[in-house]
Amino acid sequence: MKSVVSVARPVLSHRRPFVSAPSRPKLSSSLSGPFFYGAILMVLFIAACAVFPQWIAPYSPTDMRADRILQPPGAAHPFGTDYFGRDVFSVVVYGARSSLLIGVASVLLGGLAGSLLGALSGYIGGAVDTVLMRFIDILMAIPSLLLALAIAAALGPSLFNVVLAVSVSAIPRYARVLRGQVLSIKARPYVAASRSVGASHAHILLRHVLPGAWSPLLVMATIGVGSSILIGASLSFLGLGVLREIPDWGTLLSQGRGYLTVAWWMATFPGLAITLFVLAVNLIGDQLRDRLDPKRSLT
Numbered sequence: 001m002k003s004v005v006s007v008a009r010p011v012l013s014h015r016r017p018f019v020s021a022p023s024r025p026k027l028s029s030s031l032s033g034p035f036f037y038g039a040i041l042m043v044l045f046i047a048a049c050a051v052f053p054q055w056i057a058p059y060s061p062t063d064m065r066a067d068r069i070l071q072p073p074g075a076a077h078p079f080g081t082d083y084f085g086r087d088v089f090s091v092v093v094y095g096a097r098s099s100l101l102i103g104v105a106s107v108l109l110g111g112l113a114g115s116l117l118g119a120l121s122g123y124i125g126g127a128v129d130t131v132l133m134r135f136i137d138i139l140m141a142i143p144s145l146l147l148a149l150a151i152a153a154a155l156g157p158s159l160f161n162v163v164l165a166v167s168v169s170a171i172p173r174y175a176r177v178l179r180g181q182v183l184s185i186k187a188r189p190y191v192a193a194s195r196s197v198g199a200s201h202a203h204i205l206l207r208h209v210l211p212g213a214w215s216p217l218l219v220m221a222t223i224g225v226g227s228s229i230l231i232g233a234s235l236s237f238l239g240l241g242v243l244r245e246i247p248d249w250g251t252l253l254s255q256g257r258g259y260l261t262v263a264w265w266m267a268t269f270p271g272l273a274i275t276l277f278v279l280a281v282n283l284i285g286d287q288l289r290d291r292l293d294p295k296r297s298l299t
Contacts, residue, residue, distance in 0.1 A: 036287050039280035046277050049096040057090035061246050070263045080265035082255070088265060091252060092273055098248035099274075102162055102232035103225040109167035110228075111221050114174025121175070122182030123205055133179070136172045144169040148231050152240040159242045162235055166228050177220060181213035215292040223285035226278035233274055249274050 049056050065085035073080045079088035121132040139147065151165035185191065191208050229249075235241045236250025247255070249270045256266030 035283055039283040042276055042280040043284065046096050046100065046273070046280075049093045050100040051097075053094045053097060057087075057093040059087040059090040061086060061091045061094040063087070063090075070259070072263075073265055079269045080263065082263070082266050083259065088269055091246070092249070092270055094246045095248045095252055095270070096273070098159065098242045098246070099229050099232065099250070099277075101159070102166060102242075102248070103229040105163045106166035106170060106228040106232070107221050107224045109163065110170030111174050111217065111224070113167065114171040115178045115217060117171065118175035118178030119182055119205065119210065122179040123186060123201070123209065129179075132175075136175050139168075140172040140176075144227075145231055145234060148235060149238070149240070152235050157240045157243050162232050162241050165235065166231050169231065170224060170228065173220060173224070174217065177216055178213055181216065182209055185209045185212045219285050219289045219292065222288055223282055226281040226285075229274065230278060 063086060065081075068077070068081045068085040069083055071077055071081040077087050077089065079092065082088055082091070117132050117136065121129045121136075142150075148165040148169040151168055152161055155161040155164065186204075186209055191204060194204050194208055232241065233248065233250030233253065236248050237254045239254070241250050242248045252270035253267050253274075256263070256268075256270065259266050
């Protein structure tokens, strides 16, 4: 017995100590903080431009002055004037309403439709899952911009048609993500326990499955607002967008492209508005993903 213990002790004493795996370097708060709060301020400012443009714009977007045509940026007109003599800054501020409406409404409609299809497909399964996923595969086989372009061209240029076209192009992403979440959550023990006590399918889906799948959808919806605005601006740039006296940012880009050599500011500032807003919502989406991802919170 002593010999066994004496042999075992050296083996135990020479075990290698446990070394934890190196943690992934995180973005320092000094770098992520200013960018994150700056992105929030940018989104809030553009939202204020969309809701209260008359408080921010110094001029009316329909105020045409023949004596101020194509004036460069200056004190009176920070973004210059266009070929109608309108203040470009005021037109960009008023154009934020249509652009933001396209982005938010498209995410709401596309997210709701895609989430409904993904939830039904993942929870019911079987033939319903096969049929719905083949339909989603058909939509995913077509690029989002090309699908939205085909729908908008078939329906004609209008604000509602642009929202509908962008919404349909966003359905596959939400459907795929929510289907994967539902398939993972419905196999967990607490769902089986709820089913064993006689809970209805609607109760299980609404009280147990969907609440656990909302975090990736929130991140996708945040980033999807920016991509929806990009697609909507592309349709407006091609002449399939909003047809009204106060155009959106994509139409302003289309109007200013022919004056790049003589009035660069007409297309530059609407393009900067699109770029800054999309960058801001992407930064916010990245921060939400980092904070809502349970795997990253454990590292």
